[in-house]
Amino acid sequence: MDIQRAAVIGGGSFGTVVANILADNQIQTVQWMRNEVVASAINTSHTNPDYLPGVALNPELKATTDLLAAVKDADVIFVSVPSHSVRQVVTSFAAELKPEQALISTTKGIEHDGFLLMSQVLAEICPNNPVGVLSGPNLAKEIGKRELAATVIASENSELRRNVQDALSCSYFRVYASNDLYGVELGGALKNIYAIVSGFVAALGMGENTKSMIITRSLAEMSRFAVALGANPLTFLGLAGVGDLVVTCMSPLSRNYRVGYAIGQGKTLEDAIKELGEVAEGVNTLKYVRARAIELDIYMPLVMGAYEILFNGAQPKDVAQGLMTGDYASDVEFALPKHEI
Ligand SMILES: NC(=O)C1=CN([C@@H]2O[C@H](COP(=O)(O)OP(=O)(O)OC[C@H]3O[C@@H](n4cnc5c(N)ncnc54)[C@H](OP(=O)(O)O)[C@@H]3O)[C@@H](O)[C@H]2O)C=CC1
Ligand SMILES: O=C(CO)COP(=O)(O)O
Numbered sequence: 001m002d003i004q005r006a007a008v009i010g011g012g013s014f015g016t017v018v019a020n021i022l023a024d025n026q027i028q029t030v031q032w033m034r035n036e037v038v039a040s041a042i043n044t045s046h047t048n049p050d051y052l053p054g055v056a057l058n059p060e061l062k063a064t065t066d067l068l069a070a071v072k073d074a075d076v077i078f079v080s081v082p083s084h085s086v087r088q089v090v091t092s093f094a095a096e097l098k099p100e101q102a103l104i105s106t107t108k109g110i111e112h113d114g115f116l117l118m119s120q121v122l123a124e125i126c127p128n129n130p131v132g133v134l135s136g137p138n139l140a141k142e143i144g145k146r147e148l149a150a151t152v153i154a155s156e157n158s159e160l161r162r163n164v165q166d167a168l169s170c171s172y173f174r175v176y177a178s179n180d181l182y183g184v185e186l187g188g189a190l191k192n193i194y195a196i197v198s199g200f201v202a203a204l205g206m207g208e209n210t211k212s213m214i215i216t217r218s219l220a221e222m223s224r225f226a227v228a229l230g231a232n233p234l235t236f237l238g239l240a241g242v243g244d245l246v247v248t249c250m251s252p253l254s255r256n257y258r259v260g261y262a263i264g265q266g267k268t269l270e271d272a273i274k275e276l277g278e279v280a281e282g283v284n285t286l287k288y289v290r291a292r293a294i295e296l297d298i299y300m301p302l303v304m305g306a307y308e309i310l311f312n313g314a315q316p317k318d319v320a321q322g323l324m325t326g327d328y329a330s331d332v333e334f335a336l337p338k339h340e341i
Contacts (some may be wrong), residue, residue, distance in 0.1 A: 003167040007074035013051040013140035015080030023058035031063045032070035039063035055144040076102045082279040083109025094125045102130040108188035109281040117185045130157045135188035136239040137247035150174040152240040154184035183235030186226045191245040192256040192282030194218035198249035199260020200316040215249050256282040
């Protein structure tokens with residue numbers, strides 16, 4: 001099955017760049033969103049003024065607020081709404097799908113009930129449809145400007161992986177393949193927590209050694225968690241692991257980083273989210289991952305510290321100091337296990 005027609009569900013910044021790449025690649029693409037004003041702007045002035053201002057979109061990209069019309073003839077449907085709305089939105093069109101229509105999640109979040117990742121939510125709602133995940137260091141605002149970037153398509157279905165590579169690869173976007181759906185997806189969700197932590201670090205004016213320490217220990221912590229949940233640790237060496245972690249921990253374009261930065265400057269979480277006006281998945285992910293880590297007894301000092309800052313009013317400086325005096329630990333615990341140090 002070649003991809004000739006695609007639907008993108010969601011009118012935010014990432015949904016828009018995915019839809020635009022597809023249109024650039026001459027795939028008939030319909031983007032669904034609930035906001036009629038934005039849909040009309042995409043159709044008439046070929047811009048998304050709310051989420052991607054200043055980016056000239058491909059004039060062939062069509063937008064609609066009619067969800068069933070958007071998905072009807074699509075060979076592949078990219079789901080790009082925030083995690084808290086994926087189940088509700090997908091459920092509202094699931095009964096209309098034909099089994100050959102594939103679903104690809106681009107959403108980097110976790111569903112609270114059952115700790116489900118988005119591909120698991122999609123598979124639960126649409127058990128007969130092929131499912132995949134797109135994740136990587138993909139700041140939408142840079143890709144919108146057609147700056148060079150790469151991503152990962154993860155699926156157990158090799159034909160789907162190849163079709164998505166064909167549909168999205170172009171002069172400014174390179175698509176790598178993975179069969180570790182769970183690891184790729186977990187990498188995308190977990191790194192948002194550490195982007196918030198990196199925002200604290202930047203707001204406190206800490207040095208480059210500190211930033212490097214935080215990013216590297218974040219990788220150790222997220223891969224420890226992922227392996228405990230059954231993912232392949234090698235996936236974290238790739239674009240969806242270290243790649244996405246580095247970009248979101250270093251760029252003020254990351255919304256999660258910006259939330260951490262604002263809190264590090266003394267703002268409340270509520271004000272930080274309100275000022276952002278876009279989704280920062282890491283805030284909820286932090287809550288769910290902390291609860292899971294406690295339940296499974298997984299050592300995650302950065303998660304625990306970030307939770308105290310975000311939800312219990314702890315001061316970032318005090319938490320950072322506390323982390324420096326923890327028990328002695330192994331640098332790479334897959335090489336030197338903790339109990340052998
Ligand atoms: N932006 C990025 O750089 C990247 C984002 N992602 C991931 O993609 C996902 C989507 O993010 P992104 O596009 O950035 O989000 P944005 O914050 O830019 O936009 C969110 C979009 O989702 C819509 N939406 C929110 N709730 C609902 C709902 N209940 N029903 C229908 N539509 C809804 C919003 O509509 P409205 O305007 O009407 O509220 C808006 O169009 C996230 O999980 C994110 O982590 C992945 C890679 C990169
Ligand atoms: O996932 C992203 C880049 O890969 C975007 O990160 P934010 O959601 O923090 O903006």
